[in-house]
Amino acid sequence: MSILTVSADHRHLEQEGKPFFWLADTIWSAFTNITLEDWAYYLKRRREQGFTVLQINTLAQWDRGESPLPWAPFALAEDGFPDYSQPQQDYFDHARQMCRMARAEGFTLALVVLWSNQVPGTWANHLIPRFAIPRDQLTGVLTKIYDSFDEFEPVYVISGDTDFPTEEANEYYQAAFDLLAQRGFAGLKTMHLRGRLTDIPDQFARQMDFYIYQSGHNSSGQATTYLAAEVLSNREPRRPVINSEPCYEQMGYSHNLYGRFGRFAIRRAAWQSLLSGACAGVTYGAHGVWNWVSAGLRPTLALGEAFDAPQPHQAALHFPGAWDYGFAREVFDTYGIGTLVPCQERVAHTSPEIRIAKTPDESLCLIYLPVNTQLTLNGDFSGRSVRAYDLASRRTAWLTPTFQEGVTTLPMHPFEEDVLLILR
Incomplete structure (x- = not known):
């Protein structure tokens, strides 16, 4: 080793x-x-x-x-x-x-x-x-x-x-x-x-x-x-x-x-x-x-x-x-992640507890959402797949983003606790 x-x-x-x-x-x-x-x-x-x-x-x-x-x-x-x-x-x-x-x-x-x-x-x-x-x-x-x-x-x-x-x-x-x-x-x-x-x-x-x-x-x-x-x-x-x-x-x-x-x-x-x-x-x-x-x-x-x-x-x-x-x-x-670069400016939400980062090539974006809410992101993420991992149970769900007037909206996920969102 x-x-x-x-x-x-x-x-x-x-x-x-x-x-x-x-x-x-x-x-x-x-x-x-x-x-x-x-x-x-x-x-x-x-x-x-x-x-x-x-x-x-x-x-x-x-x-x-x-x-x-x-x-x-x-x-x-x-x-x-x-x-x-x-x-x-x-x-x-x-x-x-x-x-x-x-x-x-x-x-x-x-x-x-x-x-x-x-x-x-x-x-x-x-x-x-x-x-x-x-x-x-x-x-x-x-x-x-x-x-x-x-x-x-x-x-x-x-x-x-x-x-x-x-x-x-x-x-x-x-x-x-x-x-x-x-x-x-x-x-x-x-x-x-x-x-x-x-x-x-x-x-x-x-x-x-x-x-x-x-x-x-x-x-x-x-x-x-x-x-x-x-x-x-x-x-x-x-x-x-x-x-x-x-x-x-x-x-x-x-x-x-x-x-x-x-x-x-x-x-x-x-x-x-x-x-x-x-x-x-x-x-x-x-x-x-x-x-x-x-x-x-x-x-x-x-x-x-x-x-x-x-x-x-x-x-x-x-x-x-x-x-x-x-x-x-x-x-x-x-996902082959070595480095993540924080991009907190992408989150159009007042709570700093929601954290977001991307890989340097921007092929992946990860979001930690401690409490369920509809999430708004600055920019166009509508072409990405969005997978929500229920961190308590490991269940997963696919979310459908929508883009309008410069922002992307992610709907509420179907789980009860915190999730990791992976936008790919």
């Missing part, structure tokens, strides 16, 4: 010269929490669903579920926090075995190097400062990570859930980039941003091969799905863009607000991202899988953004939204 590359138009990813759709699953806490038997089952299921990438933290995820397993990347000091001078080889051997199994199933690994709680001055480290890696031990930690995982040709995600608050924090991230360059690493590199953040320092944007953002789990911030895509797809230097952390299925709203993101909400997040400039792919997350919560054990070791309790992984792995995300990859593969 060859490493991923960036397309010549800097809009999508490729593998062996063909478009590669980044359909990732969020499994940050895999290396500490999952038995090899559970891992084998997990890989089989996600492969069946069409996933291509696994997003994993190389070190211990701070808000993972409690685990009876012995895996920890570093010995613990007397205060119970990691002693970063004492790596535990058993942990890295176990993680490497998991990587071999994932690669054998055809997955690309996206491995986080430094989660924000381990970097001084970040929002997460302010909550529990003792997690910070001492500066004089940083090179040793980075070297251990790269020595352990380079052979699997991963995408390195230099930062996790990061902001850029101080020069000290930025120095940690730069050290991670610099060491990769010194080692001659040829794979892709990126940074995972804190929720709703789009302001990347030029220093790092120049070193990233693609931009990823998270629209996240804040119930009032879901417009970030398309707003962040618009910002990052238009910034320089131009890079492919991915929403690598939309709202997770059955995640409670952040800051312990009452409510959860259901199947419709996560579908909406995916398609609004894909049609607004973040067309290189999308990441799924199931609440209970990303933190790998086991029945009967504490759901989390640290609160982080304070989410409501998850289902155990035995149930969360089977949430239906994972199949919906697999369908997004199927659409891109079936």
